[in-house]
Amino acid sequence: MKYDIIILGSGPGGYVAAIRASQLGKKVAIIEKESLGGICLNWGCIPTKALLKSAQVFDYLKHASDYGLTISEFDKDFSAVVGRSRDVADGMSKGVQFLMKKNKIDVINGFGTLKAGKKVSVKTEEGTTEYSADHIIIATGARSRELPNIPQDGKKVIGYRQAMTLPTQPKSMIVVGSGAIGVEFAHFYNSMRTEVTIVEYMPLIVPVEDEDISKQMEKSMKKAGVKIMTNASVESIDTTGEGVKATVKTAKGEVVIEADILLSAVGIKTNIENIGLEEVGIATDRDKILVNEFYQTNIPGYYAIGDVVAGQALAHVASAEGIACVEKIAGLAVDAIDYGNVPGCTYATPEIASVGMTEKQAKEAGFELKIGKFPFTASGKAKAAGTPDGFVKVIFDAKYGEWLGCHMIGAGVTDMIAEAVVGRKLETTGHEILKAIHPHPTMSEAVMEAVAAAYGEVIHL
Structure with a gap:
């Protein structure tokens, strides 16, 4: 099967690029190994906001008297909160399915591997099929990064994906890393009345932000009951007991803190292994695919967008890159993206x-x-x-x-x-x-x- 454009990955970079390419008259296929919408819609931006909304409503109930309201009894149903989040994510993914049909984009379910000569091999349970295109866009995204001293077992030591679907609410949690993901989950679980401790390597939490913002965030989170350890690093963990024991190095020496669960939120790792980059000869550097300002790799006909390239690893950045990439392919006049004017958001309270x-x-x-x-x-x-x-x-x-x-x-x-x-x-x-x-x-x-x-x-x- 021959296409004008094949896109590997259906996250907010891939599916948006596919729709824009279709609008421009291109014959498009998108290859996805899991669910349409990628991490953002299924395990990231959208379901976390649903969890945070439940936390906000719960906080309103806790402070009802501040608004002149009397509520005698209320509680949370943790599994129902998680269930609502999954329902929201599933609904959004179905919305992307609708958009694919509406825009006449072929969705190929399976694991795609790049081949030389502008081809992609897709492996499914039924076998392997090869497809070709004039242009191939890599939009395979990223996953939770694992540190050697904090190996994730998916049960006691988890990444963001497991944090969204824990079967029961933990009584206590250690969150390692205070970027947007760490802070959002720390806020959510603290609001649900889990005891939360943040461990941050840098001197301030949310370290990419302006210092005044970081200081205010720390003040607000401490006021809400979150314990915060800055200038601190988890040296080792012990999961042999009921929960997790983390040995934390601080300026004053090492301390051991215990919790039911440890959430590792120390950044992301790009999904660039085993997708054929080496076979095609596509250049990479420090876990990123090298591209020019319009997302062309060093091999003609192959492009990359989103978390796999340098720049902010944000859904709206991936979408903008996808649109710019296909518009350039289509011969439109395109301005390069100004990465100095990209907004960043953290959705805690x-x-x-x-x-x-x-x-x-x-x-x-x-x-x-x-x-x-x-x-x-x-x-x-x-x-x-x-x-x-x-x-x-x-x-x-x-x-x-x-x-x-x-x-x-x-x-x-x-x-x-x-x-x-x-x-x-x-x-x-x-x-x-x-x-x-x-x-x-x-x-x-x-x-x-x-x-x-x-x-x-x-x-x-």
């Missing part, structure tokens, strides 16, 4: 959303800065909603007014960051944001207020 440079990065780049912060304690909407934790922080170049960075922590900020992304894309200045009327009362007016603070014009502080 409070949420974190950021784009552009941190204050430290902007200073190191030599900019003279105007910085403004607006706390949600001064926001009418946040106070009325009972969510006053957090703030918006904006960073501008003092000389030209360029919006260098925007960092938010608080309720619903992941839905607010797009204003900064669009503003930066359009090369908006601080004064333009300041003079754009924001609705009151909303959380989003905190952006305008933060900009006003940067320029010495803030009203509500």
Whole structure:
């Protein structure tokens, strides 16, 4: 069977690329070894948000009296919470199946291996079939990274996948790593009344964020009951007993902490083994496939997008790369993606959303800065909603007014960051944001207020 484009992997990079290619008149096939939608829809972005929503509702019930409400009895059903999450994921995966049919994309179920001469061999229970295409896009994604000293057994020592479907709720949990995945699961289990300890190697949790954001997140999580150990590393684990004993190295020496479960959230490992890269001669470096700005590998006709290439390992990045890749193949005029204007989001409570440079990065780049912060304690909407934790922080170049960075922590900020992304894309200045009327009362007016603070014009502080 000959296609214009074959895509290996159906995550948010692969399936989005397939749909865009079909819109552009290409004959497309997508190869998937498991479920349509990949990790994001089935085991990542979507089901975790369903879990976090259950945690949020449970937190509301716990604090009902803060809102003048009396609820005499309530509890959680952990298995039902997990079940709802799986139902949401299954529904989204079925939605991708519908989109494949709607766009006349052939879905080939099986394990795909790249072959020389622009071919892919697909192995199924029935046997092996070979397909060819003018263009082959690798979008095989990534999985939970395992450290040699923290081997995962899937029961006591787990990755994010098992963390979503534990049969029973653990009484205690150690979370190793405090990136988005670690912090989100720490928040979820803590909200469900599991005792949670975060162990983070770096001096601050959520270490890729602006330091002010990291400090606020640590303060909020500790206030919620999460124990946090920074400048700490798990040296070894012992699973011979009922639970897990972790030997943790700290500045003050080694300590042993115990829990029912240890969740390893120390990053991801790309799925580039055993897919034929060596046979085809596709170049890799440090666990990533090497590509140019439009995702062409060193071998003509082969491309790679998403977690398998350099850049932020985020669903929305993979989707943007997939679209750019197929539009370039189709001969459209395409701008290379600006990786400096990619928003990052963490969906714990409070949420974190950021784009552009941190204050430290902007200073190191030599900019003279105007910085403004607006706390949600001064926001009418946040106070009325009972969510006053957090703030918006904006960073501008003092000389030209360029919006260098925007960092938010608080309720619903992941839905607010797009204003900064669009503003930066359009090369908006601080004064333009300041003079754009924001609705009151909303959380989003905190952006305008933060900009006003940067320029010495803030009203509500």
